[in-house]
Amino acid sequence: MLTIQQHIDLTPLNSLHLKSQASSYTILDNLEQLAQLAELIKTHAKFFVLGGGSNLIVPEFYSGLVIHNQLRGIEFSSVDDEFYLVRAMAGENWDNFVAGCCEYGAYGLENLSLIPGSVGASPVQNIGAYGVEVKDFIEQVWVYDLERAELISLSNAECDFSYRNSYLKNNSRFIVIEVSFKLRKTAQLKISYGDIAEQMALISAPSAQDLRMCIIATRRSKLPDPAEIGNAGSFFHNPIIQTAKAQQLALSYPKLPIYPTSNSEFSKISAGWLIDNLGLKGYRQDKVGVYYKQALVLVNHETTTTQEELLSFAELIQQRVKQHYGVQLNIEPIIL
Numbered sequence: 036m037l038t039i040q041q042h043i044d045l046t047p048l049n050s051l052h053l054k055s056q057a058s059s060y061t062i063l064d065n066l067e068q069l070a071q072l073a074e075l076i077k078t079h080a081k082f083f084v085l086g087g088g089s090n091l092i093v094p095e096f097y098s099g100l101v102i103h104n105q106l107r108g109i110e111f112s113s114v115d116d117e118f119y120l121v122r123a124m125a126g127e128n129w130d131n132f133v134a135g136c137c138e139y140g141a142y143g144l145e146n147l148s149l150i151p152g153s154v155g156a157s158p159v160q161n162i163g164a165y166g167v168e169v170k171d172f173i174e175q176v177w178v179y180d181l182e183r184a185e186l187i188s189l190s191n192a193e194c195d196f197s198y199r200n201s202y203l204k205n206n207s208r209f210i211v212i213e214v215s216f217k218l219r220k221t222a223q224l225k226i227s228y229g230d231i232a233e234q235m236a237l238i239s240a241p242s243a244q245d246l247r248m249c250i251i252a253t254r255r256s257k258l259p260d261p262a263e264i265g266n267a268g269s270f271f272h273n274p275i276i277q278t279a280k281a282q283q284l285a286l287s288y289p290k291l292p293i294y295p296t297s298n299s300e301f302s303k304i305s306a307g308w309l310i311d312n313l314g315l316k317g318y319r320q321d322k323v324g325v326y327y328k329q330a331l332v333l334v335n336h337e338t339t340t341t342q343e344e345l346l347s348f349a350e351l352i353q354q355r356v357k358q359h360y361g362v363q364l365n366i367e368p369i370i371l
């Protein structure tokens with residue numbers, strides 16, 4: 036049975052700590068609630084599923100239903116000599132899940148350690164870090180399809196994953212219920228990424244746990260902890276632009292990091308570098324600013340800040356970047 040609460044404060048439930056309230060709120064913690072949930076959604080003008088709230092830009096007042104996914108459970112099974120299949124319910128905390136996999140001896144997700152949020156949101160924006168994306172390990176995503184009012188499974192291919200994107204992100208008819216991952220019994224560490232490579236080179240015969248600890252320490256040294264200062268991690272996507280344009284920029288800015296993409300006509304450039312190079316790292320206007328250690332992260336210093344205030348600061352950064360480099364920065368977190 037679902038319990039519905041009215042006028043819930045969302046300020047502590049979003050990692051940016053934006054001031055926000057929702058007209059209706061309910062907790063989903065049991066699969067038997069799904070049919071009732073489908074009916075409840077029909078009585079609201081709009082709804083969204085809330086996980087850890089770490090990738091959201093919430094409005095001051097959300098006139099709709101917030102469904103807080105708190106479905107729990109993790110199950111390991113052996114597929115063959117090489118792989119485990121690990122099934123995790125959507126409401127599990129992502130980093131606790133990664134820690135549990137590492138302890139069990141199911142490997143692959145180490146590079147994604149300490150990303151805030153829930154298991155259920157991980158396929159939605161195809162989370163990625165340090166050269167790894169979650170799509171590389173996802174076998175299936177079980178979703179509740181609100182249109183058909185039933186549980187269905189989507190294969191990896193059907194999820195249509197791409198850079199911080201998926202079929203799920205663009206379809207609000209699906210509530211992610213469970214994600215299954217195919218993880219290795221023997222670790223194949225991915226340690227070629229930038230400063231991780233340097234640190235791992237100092238350890239002889241590093242284990243998956245060593246890699247996880249190294250990722251955690253690196254992230255803690257560079258990124259603000261949402262428990263201490265409001266943020267949503269990377270605020271802008273790294274722009275994917277025509278390779279010819281990237282090469283042209285490299286003539287004026289030889290230090291600009293440029294990464295190849297699967298299509299040689301397009302290259303990915305570092306949004307953080309573009310902002311940093313304008314001298315905006317640490318720049319603050321009233322309650323919001325650019326994080327002093329990492330220019331890609333916008334921070335919110337107060338719990339009275341509204342969506343409007345944050346977005347107007349983001350627009351200023353976008354305008355400066357556009358004027359200076361002719362490159363459009365797009366916002367990564369979801370604007371509700």
Ligand SMILES: Cc1cc2nc3c(=O)[nH]c(=O)nc-3n(C[C@H](O)[C@H](O)[C@H](O)COP(=O)(O)OP(=O)(O)OC[C@H]3O[C@@H](n4cnc5c(N)ncnc54)[C@H](O)[C@@H]3O)c2cc1C
Nearest residue numbers: 084086087088089090151152153155156162163211267268
């Ligand atoms: C300090 C910090 C560092 C970060 N670093 C990274 C990083 O390295 N890489 C990276 O990719 N991201 C990063 N992020 C962003 C964020 O952690 C991820 O996007 C994460 O997956 C969001 O999970 P969540 O549960 O908090 O989702 P929420 O913010 O609650 O929701 C995000 C979106 O997913 C939808 N959603 C959530 N759960 C479900 C569900 N069960 N079914 C359907 N839709 C759902 C929501 O409706 C919303 O549209 C970082 C954020 C912070 C604050």
